[in-house]
Amino acid sequence: MVKLKIKSGDNVVVTAGDHKGSEGRVMLVIRDKNKAIVEGVNMVSKHEKPSANNPQGGIVEKEAPIHISNLSLIDPKSGEATRVGYKIEDGKKLRFSKKSNQVI
Secondary structure (H helix, E strand, O other), rough: OOOOOOOOOOOEEEOOOOOOOOOEEEEEHHHOOOEEEEOOEEEEEEEEEEOOOOOOOOEEEEEOOOOHHEEEEEEEOOOEEEEEEEEEOEEEEEEEOOOOOOEE
């Protein structure tokens, strides 16, 4: 299993593919497939059967997973894409932005 540098709740930008340049918040990370679901990115139309929580059924717009390699974390200081590094301070492992050297 590969170590993923993106977690749920992170703000990311899409760096490759049809949705290049789109930004959003990571809602879910699917570790075994190396994919993430990003809010408002890679929207697909899905046909749903009528159910208890959707009695009408019909066509629903929802986010589809996008590969982690096509995502880059947004630097909280500059608002640009950045790479993620790790450092240990006081026995705790911290993620930091390689661009601004700021702890995420």
